[in-house]
Amino acid sequence: MEAAVWDTYVTKKDGKVMHFDIIVPADLKDENVIHNYGREYLKAKGQEGQPLTSKESKYCHTEKIKPQWIADIREKGYYIYEMENCD
Template sequence: MKVAVWDTYVTKNDGKIMHFDIIAPEHIKDENLIYTFGKEYLRSRGQEGQSLTAKQCRFCHMESATAEMIAGIQQKGYYIIEMQNCS
């Protein structure tokens, strides 16, 4: 399965920059849907209400999905790779 990687940087409530990648199936082209995935993730981390637009979230590249990514996509429709300050 090919997936799109969306590189995302969001300023947390404490002022730190949260960096994560949103992984979505390659056929999803609607940026607003990608932002919805990111907002769901932010809500799960207690960061609800943070801005998430093209300024914070941009398409980066396509890659082959790992088994873990595929499982996440089958469960939620997307997968998150936590990079920095996500806890």
């Protein structure tokens, strides 16, 4: 199974920039759905209301789904890979 990776940079309320990937099944093409997944994640991180549009999140590449992503993708439709300032 293939996954699409959306490279995402969101400015937090404190001014730091969060860097994370939104990982979805490769056949999901609807940017609104993908960005809403990112907004769900931001809400869970206390960053609700921060802008997340095509300016902050862009399709990057497709890769083979990794085993650690499968449960979240099946349960929520997506997986978030945290990279920088996601605490």
